[in-house]
Amino acid sequence: MLMRWRLLRTSKQILKNPLSKSLYTLHSSTNSPPEKTLKDHNMKTLFDFPSKYPFNITPSIAESALSHCPSDIIALSFFMWCARQPNYFHSPKSFDLMVPIISRLMDRLQCVRGVLMELESVGCCIKAQTFLILLRIYWRGRMYKLALEAFDEMGSFGYVPNTFARNMVIDILFKIGHVDVALKVFRNTQFPNFLTFNTVLCNLCKLNDLLGVQDILKVMVRDGFFPNNGSFSMVLNCFCKAGRLMESLQVLCLMITLGHCPSVTIWSILIDGFCRAGRVCIASQLLRKMVDSGCCPNVMTYTPLIKGLFGTQMLSQAYDLLDAMVSQGCMPDLVLYNVLIDCFCKVGRHDDAVDIFFSLCKRNLKPDSYTISSLLSTLCSSRKFTLLPELVRTMDESLDLVTCNSLLNVFCKAGLPSHAVEFYNNMIDRGFTPDRYSYAGLLNGLFRAGRIDDAIDVYNGIIVNNYGLDAHVHTVIFDGLIKVGKFYRAIKLFRKAVAENYCLDVVSYTVAIHGLFGCGRSVEACTLFGQLKERGLIPNTCTYNVMLFGLCKARDINAVRILLKDMFDSGIEMDCTSFNTIIGFLSRSYRVHSAYRLFIKMCDLGLKPSKTTYLLLVESLLRSGAIDDACILLKVYLEDTMFVRGVGSDLHDKVHLCTETP
Known part of the structure; x- marks a missing residue:
């Protein structure tokens, strides 16, 4: 959003209101003119110097003067004066130097009007360009509230903000979350330019507002403003990340229709988008079209496709593509090596993953946190923990x-x-x-x-x-x-x-309650559970499960009833552990029918009983003579779970023995 200040100063879009001029003159005449001071004399001498001794000011001269100026207000006035010089334009670095200067002035003067009055006191004439420069400094320094204040002051001085000023305000409103107001300012902009549309388009892409992006893109093309490669990249990236692949291909067609040649970045975004969606075959076709169009893929193009081929178990194609990439002189970077380490780990090629890691230093590549994380996962999966000390020595500096x-x-x-x-x-x-x-x-x-x-x-x-x-x-x-x-x-x-009032959370209390139950102090555990709630901590499902397990182990059925009611009143839903604990408790207490009903309710809720729950319930049903129910339960277990020889054979043997009994 850069614009030449000289052009802004002469822009016809900034109009001076004649009525406000007379009011401003009247306001000035009601105040006695300030006395001539030494500061006024010095400023006059400074700004008259070029007319007497002409020289060409350069950004480096301006930056040096700003860096060594002892007065913030003089530095700001000098900055304004430089902007008025013919054929001179402030560099971005100059604006960056002004950010701390204007920040200190705002700390002292509190408001934009105070800065304007201070500028007038040192002989700096307040013009439309003054507001534009202040607006840009505030915008660049992310002082958004002050930027909007400067925009409002612009109107109070009788100046009509031009498109450049409105562009900055639109961007600021998006950044502070006032999207509707930003769009309203955009619609009310009388003379929008490319930057106006591009600003809105960029911010809508960041917000993932796909419908808004489509609408702005249509209006932009209709009004004769054609997006550049950067704009198309933002739009394509937005659509691809959202999985809107057909829309992304339509944007590509629009781009080609408008005469743009897709860059390697555009192709890479499309290939990555299709790989993320699992459409690896189409991504491979896009790579071929990219090469046919004369665009040379880079490592960023290959990386998502190689990852996608590994993810879809197309291993031979992934290896072939990797070989083709290297043969074309495109060497892998750290990101691709990270992907390869992760992919090799997932397909069980742990030795290859480890070899890649230890080869990085030979390739002058420094492992990052993602590399280490992937390799640690590899070592855990392969149980090659003996390599850990060597791993630490290898990545000593990273x-x-x-x-x-x-x-x-x-x-x-x-x-x-x-x-x-x-x-x-x-x-x-x-x-x-x-x-x-x-x-x-x-x-x-x-x-x-x-x-x-x-x-x-x-x-x-x-x-x-x-x-x-x-x-x-x-x-x-x-x-x-x-x-x-x-x-x-x-x-x-x-x-x-x-006692020392250390920072403790609900997990700390839950562990302590578990410890109290473990040493048989169930009364103290219940007391601590009450203290937990008194301190404002909210018990979670795990806390209630620990309490249930402890109370069931202590066979305190009354306390279990009270706890279940408290759990219901608190809105805590029972999970698998809760049901398994209660069913086990009822089975051991010879309340087999209640346990069986609770088991059915558990299954209706979509929760999966544990193997221990099946074993306890089948044993209880067999003891009570409900052999048919036990057989049904065993059948459900064998159908719904993977058969585990240990527990499964126990269940089968018990049922078989009971059914053979005359």
């Missing part, structure tokens, strides 16, 4: 905190907790500031290594240095202790956390 946290997590999952602790120490030595995920990875590593006391010591040290510690870290220590059977120690740390 590690960031997110990658480090991922590695900590994988070390723990791989059963290498000592490596996790060692890697955490290396992180600290390299200057990384650990976050909650780093702390969680370290604590998990210590727990899995059996270093319980070290984990507690580390946790206490973390608390000392981080009072506002995230609830996730507290939860990790509670959960780790409970998993190794240290219930009382976990509860003690939890009580301390509550």
Whole structure:
């Protein structure tokens, strides 16, 4: 949205209202003229200098003067003066230099009118161009509220905003979310130009307003403004991302009809769009048409197609295309290598994925977080955890905190907790500031290594240095202790956390409740559940499931009824775990008919019973003599689930024995 200020100054679209001129003159005459000051004299001398000693001002001279000017208002006045010089146009860098200057002026003067009065006080005449320059500075500095204020002040001084000013206002209104107002300003623009349409088109594409894009494109072509390659790229990208492939082909036809030759970017967008939609065959045809038209594909063109071929299991075609790309001198970049690592992992070629990663340094490519993530997934799938230390050494320079946290997590999952602790120490030595995920990875590593006391010591040290510690870290220590059977120690740390008013969330309380049930303290668990709600925390489905499991294990049927009612009143729907827990409880309590009815309700809701639920229910039905119901239940299990030899054979044997009994 660039325009030459000299042309703007002489534009016939900016008209001075004669009535407002007389009012402005009357307003000026009512005030006594300001006294001549040293600042006025200096400004007059500065602006008279070129008339006495002519020289050609350049952007570098203007930028240097702006950078070293001690006064913000003089710098702004000088900026205005430069814009009025013949054949001089401010560079984008000059406008960038003005952004902090005008920001400091606004902090002091509070409003646009204050800036205008300050400019007048140093001898700068307020003209239409003054508003346009201010508007552009505000717009470039993202001071949108002030830009709209300058636009309004323009009218109060009797100037009619031209198309350039309206273009900026339209863009600002879109950016601050006032889409309807922006479209209204667009429709009321008397002399729209290409930039007007392009601004609206660009913003509607960002909003994914497909109908709006179509309408603006039609009006734009109808009024004789033809989109350029950049405009077409935005429109095609918008349609392709939304899966509107037929419309994207229509845009391509319009582009060719208007005499534009599709660029490599246009072809790449189309190929990517069809690959995303799973239409890989059509994408391959587009690639052939692209080559036939004389347009040479680049790596960005090949990448989505290779990924699409892998995704549709067309592996031989993917390998052939990759070979053809390399033979044509188009070498893969990091993005394509990332795609290949991910695709090789998904098709089970883990060795190839690992080989690609270790070859990156030879190709002078630096792995990014996506590369590391894909490779970690490969190592987890292939169980090649012995490569982890070598992986860390290879990407020594490309590690960031997110990658480090991922590695900590994988070390723990791989059963290498000592490596996790060692890697955490290396992180600290390299200057990384650990976050909650780093702390969680370290604590998990210590727990899995059996270093319980070290984990507690580390946790206490973390608390000392981080009072506002995230609830996730507290939860990790509670959960780790409970998993190794240290219930009382976990509860003690939890009580301390509550007393010290540490940050705890519903997950922290849920873990603590699980620990209390684990050591047989069901009354305390129920009390803690009540305290959870008193603190304003809302129990989730997992919390209720933990409570249900604990109460069912304690065989407190009355408490189970109360909890189920509370669950219903709170709007929490029962999930598979909830149903499985209640059905198991009823089966063990010899309430087989109630359990069976609940089982039927569970199936009607589309929830899948667990294998344990089937086993318990079949056993209960057999004990109660309901052999037919047990057989039906077994048949449903075998039809609706994959047959698991262990549980399935148990069920079948029990039914068979009972049916053979005379």
